[in-house]
Amino acid sequence: MSRPVVSPADAALRDLELHVRTTVEGLRQGLHRSPFHGFNAEFSQYRRYHPGDDLKHVDWKAFARTDRLFTRQFRETTSMGVLFALDISRSMGLPRSGSKLMTAAVAAGALATLVIDQGDAAGVLALGEATHYVPPRSGSHHLQVALATLARLEPGAAVPPAVTLRRVAALMRRPGLVVVFSDFYEDAEALSEVRRLTRAGHEVIVVQLTSRDELELTASDATEFIDVETEQRIDVDAARLRDTYRRQVEAFLSGMARAVAAEGLHYLRLVAGEPVEPALRRFLIARRAASERQTG
Amino acid sequence: MEIGWLVPSAWVGLVAVAVPIAVHLLARRRRTPVVVASVRFLAASERAAPSRHRIDDAALLAVRAAIVVAAVGALAGPQVRSAAREAAWSRRTVRAIVVSGDAAALAAPDASADRVRTFQSRGDLRAGLGAAVAWLEAEAPGAREIVVAGALREGMLDARDIQRVPAHVGLRFLPDDGGTPGRTMRWTTLGAKGEREIVEVAAAERYTAARVVAREVPSDPAAVVAVSAPGTSQAVAEQAREAALGRGAVVPPDANRRVRLEWGARPQGSRPLPDIAWMRRAAELVPPAFDLSAEEGVLVARIAGDVEIEAATAAIRTVVDAVFHQDLDRLEPNAIAPAVLATWSRPPGPMPVGGRPADEGDRRWLWGGALALVALETWMRRRPRIAS
Numbered sequence: 094m095s096r097p098v099v100s101p102a103d104a105a106l107r108d109l110e111l112h113v114r115t116t117v118e119g120l121r122q123g124l125h126r127s128p129f130h131g132f133n134a135e136f137s138q139y140r141r142y143h144p145g146d147d148l149k150h151v152d153w154k155a156f157a158r159t160d161r162l163f164t165r166q167f168r169e170t171t172s173m174g175v176l177f178a179l180d181i182s183r184s185m186g187l188p189r190s191g192s193k194l195m196t197a198a199v200a201a202g203a204l205a206t207l208v209i210d211q212g213d214a215a216g217v218l219a220l221g222e223a224t225h226y227v228p229p230r231s232g233s234h235h236l237q238v239a240l241a242t243l244a245r246l247e248p249g250a251a252v253p254p255a256v257t258l259r260r261v262a263a264l265m266r267r268p269g270l271v272v273v274f275s276d277f278y279e280d281a282e283a284l285s286e287v288r289r290l291t292r293a294g295h296e297v298i299v300v301q302l303t304s305r306d307e308l309e310l311t312a313s314d315a316t317e318f319i320d321v322e323t324e325q326r327i328d329v330d331a332a333r334l335r336d337t338y339r340r341q342v343e344a345f346l347s348g349m350a351r352a353v354a355a356e357g358l359h360y361l362r363l364v365a366g367e368p369v370e371p372a373l374r375r376f377l378i379a380r381r382a383a384s385e386r387q388t389g
Numbered sequence: 390m391e392i393g394w395l396v397p398s399a400w401v402g403l404v405a406v407a408v409p410i411a412v413h414l415l416a417r418r419r420r421t422p423v424v425v426a427s428v429r430f431l432a433a434s435e436r437a438a439p440s441r442h443r444i445d446d447a448a449l450l451a452v453r454a455a456i457v458v459a460a461v462g463a464l465a466g467p468q469v470r471s472a473a474r475e476a477a478w479s480r481r482t483v484r485a486i487v488v489s490g491d492a493a494a495l496a497a498p499d500a501s502a503d504r505v506r507t508f509q510s511r512g513d514l515r516a517g518l519g520a521a522v523a524w525l526e527a528e529a530p531g532a533r534e535i536v537v538a539g540a541l542r543e544g545m546l547d548a549r550d551i552q553r554v555p556a557h558v559g560l561r562f563l564p565d566d567g568g569t570p571g572r573t574m575r576w577t578t579l580g581a582k583g584e585r586e587i588v589e590v591a592a593a594e595r596y597t598a599a600r601v602v603a604r605e606v607p608s609d610p611a612a613v614v615a616v617s618a619p620g621t622s623q624a625v626a627e628q629a630r631e632a633a634l635g636r637g638a639v640v641p642p643d644a645n646r647r648v649r650l651e652w653g654a655r656p657q658g659s660r661p662l663p664d665i666a667w668m669r670r671a672a673e674l675v676p677p678a679f680d681l682s683a684e685e686g687v688l689v690a691r692i693a694g695d696v697e698i699e700a701a702t703a704a705i706r707t708v709v710d711a712v713f714h715q716d717l718d719r720l721e722p723n724a725i726a727p728a729v730l731a732t733w734s735r736p737p738g739p740m741p742v743g744g745r746p747a748d749e750g751d752r753r754w755l756w757g758g759a760l761a762l763v764a765l766e767t768w769m770r771r772r773p774r775i776a777s
Contacts, residue, residue, distance in 0.1 A: 184426035193426075278427040304426075312423050320428040327428050334431065341430040 109244040113202035116370040139163040173269055174229035175208045177201040177239075178254075178261050179219040179246060180275030183321045185302070186248025191366035193302035197274035198243040200300065200369045204272060205243075209236045217242045218264065220257045221250030229269065251322075253279045258286035261295075268294035276302050277349055278322075284352055291356055298380075299353045301346065304365040308342055310335045359383075395466025402461040409453040449769045456762045463755035474749070478530040482737065485521035489514050489539030489565070504528060514545040522554055529749060532737040534559035541565070541725045551733045559737030562730040649689045655680055662688075 142151060142162035155163045179185075179201060185194040205215040209231050216229035217239050227235075227242045254275040261271055271290055277283050277299075290297050305311075312318075312331040319326050346362065353360040361376045363369060394400070425431075486507045506524055510517030518535065525533045535554065537546070541564045554560060662668050662683050671688055672681050680691040 187424065187426050276426055278429065307426055317422045318428050318431050319422055319424045321424050321426055323428075325428055326422075327431050329431050338430050345430070 109198055109202055110240055112199040112369075113206055113240065116199060116203040116373065117206045138166050140166055174214045174216065174265065174267060175205070175270040175272065176216045176218055176229055176261060176265055177205060177243075177272045177274065178257050179217070179243075180254040180257060180273075180277075181219045181221045181225075181246050181248050181250045182252065182254070182275075183249050184276055184278060187321060188304050188306050188365060192248065193276055193304060193363075193365040194246060194248050196363050196365045196367075196369060197300065197302055198246060200363060200373060201272065201274060202240050202243050203369065203373060205239050206236060209233065209239075215239055218257065218261060219246050219250075220252040220260060221247070224260075226264070228264070253282060255279065255282035255286045258283060258290060262286070262290055262293055265295060268296075270296045270298065272298045272300060274300045274302060276307075280345075280349055280352075284349075284356075287353070287358065288356060291358065296358075297356075298359045298361065299349075300361045300363060301349055302363050302365060303342075303346065305367075308339070308364070310338045390469060390471040393468045393470055395468055397465060399461060399465035402464060403458065405461065406454045406457045409457065410450065413450050413453075446769070449766065452762055452766045452769060456759055456766060459755045459759035459762060463752045463759065467751045467755060468749050469751050475530075479532070481529075481531040482534060483525060483528045483531045484534045484536060485525055486536045486538060487514065487517040487521050489517070489537065489541060489545065504531070510539075514541075515550050518546070518550060518554065522558065525558060526555075532559070532739075533557060534561060534737045536561045536563060538563040539565045541730065543725055546725065546733075548733075557738035560733055560735050562734055564724060564727070564730065649684070649687050655682060655691055660684065 139152065139155070140163070142164045146164045150165045152163045152165055155161070179194070179197050181194060185197065186192050201217065205217070208215040212231055214229035214231045215236070217225065217227040219225040219242075225242050225246060227239045254273065254277065258271075258273065261273075265271065273283075273287065275283060287297050287299060310331045315328070316331045317326055317328050350360045350362070359376070359380050361372065363372055481504070483504045484506075486505065487510055488507060489510050506521075508517045508520050508524075514537070518537070521535050525535070533555075535558055537560070541562060551560065660683050662672055662681055665683075668681075668683060668688050675681060675690060678692060682689045682691070
């Protein structure tokens with residue numbers, strides 16, 4: 094009797110599914126309601142109730158306040174497509190243990206699970222030597238396909254996130270939600286593409302990934318730093334540069350957050366190696382609150 | 390309190406301080422390669438790259454230099470001088486014991502000295518005395534004394550050797566009268582007999598008792614060689630003595646042999662040789678030129694006519710060889726007279742001012758400091774880097 098063989102891809106998928114399940118369960122307990130509710134049934138306006146209107150659209154609270162019946166009208170009732178675009182450049186493979194890409198995959202998998210569970214469509218796009226593309230679809234089987242694709246992603250591509258975003262624009266013809274995962278070290282071009290997506294009617298969530306190693310210089314005094322993307326080498330006295338570096342990184346991250354907010358988009362920062370669920374929950378709660386404020 | 394240095398020239402080693410500084414400044418520092426997502430924030434601050442000629446860790450460098458200084462200082466031999474220490478110096482005694490011969494029992498005759506070292510002379514008492522003087526000169530300050538113990542025989546030391554010992558070094562002699570059994574050759578002038586001076590070489594048994602007993606020659610049955618030479622020829626007597634000593638003429642304890650050498654014709658009344666084994670054997674061995682006879686148990690060997698010194702010496706040697714050589718195995722000279730030893734003895738003098746100071750153990754503080762600094766340096770090298 095032969096022993097069952099577990100391929101690395103299967104193991105990676107199971108590992109990702111475990112992380113995703115844990116994260117999703119935590120999110121559901123914390124959110125109580127679906128954070129993406131309204132994407133596919135976005136409120137548009139009230140109108141007076143006409144006999145024959147679906148009673149589930151009657152606003153009973155408004156009836157209690159005004160003693161009149163109002164029916165809520167929705168601008169879009171079709172399911173919404175959510176595409177998770179992941180940067181799989183070499184820098185996303187850092188740190189070696191608990192990489193940014195791994196963190197991005199867990200977050201994307203958790204969000205995809207939430208999206209598909211509520212009947213919407215979710216897809217995955219990552220550009221490397223090969224194109225990893227799962228078009229936005231719904232259904233639990235499709236979720237498995239998306240998770241398997243996420244689990245197979247390997248860092249090492251020389252494709253900047255801007256190129257990936259241009260491909261997103263080409264692939265998503267209908268307005269949808271694009272969740273971009275990247276460390277955005279090539280931020281200028283990527284932001285430009287994000288703006289283009291926004292102008293094309295897409296809603297974009299920018300998820301910027303970083304790590305403790307990137308937030309702080311933990312190296313010893315005399316260190317040779319090697320850029321994983323360009324292989325540029327720099328000798329640095331880390332002890333002397335530590336404060337300056339920390340300030341510059343913080344300025345970079347906060348500048349990115351401000352630039353994204355200026356576009357009216359949502360920004361989420363995830364730190365590789367740290368639990369994804371708390372950050373996701375805070376982000377989704379804030380996002381839903383903002384959405385509710387917008388809808389009055 | 391003041392500090393002196395035993396080896397001031399060792400401070401030249403301070404130039405070694407330049408070594409860690411030069412290594413620190415010139416050596417290419419080993420850099421740990423770290424792969425990062427982007428060097429954009431590092432590249433913007435390249436001016437902060439470590440210089441190869443910059444002191445990066447002044448504290449560490451200072452500790453390393455201090456290690457060198459402490460080690461050099463220790464090699465220079467610090468000596469702290471204080472009033473209390475000098476008072477202690479004046480109270481202590483540094484003693485060298487020079488042992489002559491097999492006087493093992495005298496290896497440590499006096500343990501009361503603060504510092505004692507024993508020198509085995511190995512048959513050369515002069516060399517032992519010289520080694521003791523050299524050792525004392527390098528020792529810690531204090532009253533100095535040399536004790537010479539063991540078998541003190543004529544010829545081992547003389548007045549010139551004593552004069553070479555510095556005046557402040559005391560001298561004491563402990564002659565070993567209780568050593569291993571041996572025999573002593575004693576040369577005694579018996580007096581004049583007519584125109585001749587009679588001298589006698591006596592080999593006396595030395596007992597194992599505490600004292601050497603040199604038996605009186607006239608009544609000593611073991612006195613063996615008597616030389617009867619012309620009274621005007623003391624030189625002949627001296628040569629005869631030297632010859633007897635040089636031939637190792639020693640009789641066994643149970644022997645009772647006496648030989649007298651005379652020059653001139655046989656006197657009246659001399660008797661022919663009795664039937665005594667050793668006398669008969671001597672008669673066989675002694676050259677025919679000698680006229681052998683016996684007088685009261687003494688073998689008398691005569692040579693007629695004038696005798697030159699060389700001839701007398703040869704004659705004595707021949708007789709001694711013929712009579713005793715088969716039985717004798719060792720000859721010991723006379724012990725140095727107690728009166729002479731008393732003349733040479735003296736108490737330790739006052740501690741000389743200046744001179745060569747000795748190591749008082751003050752180096753250990755600097756060596757200890759150097760070790761502590763090495764530990765500190767190791768900790769500083771391995772300590773986690775703390776952001777400034």
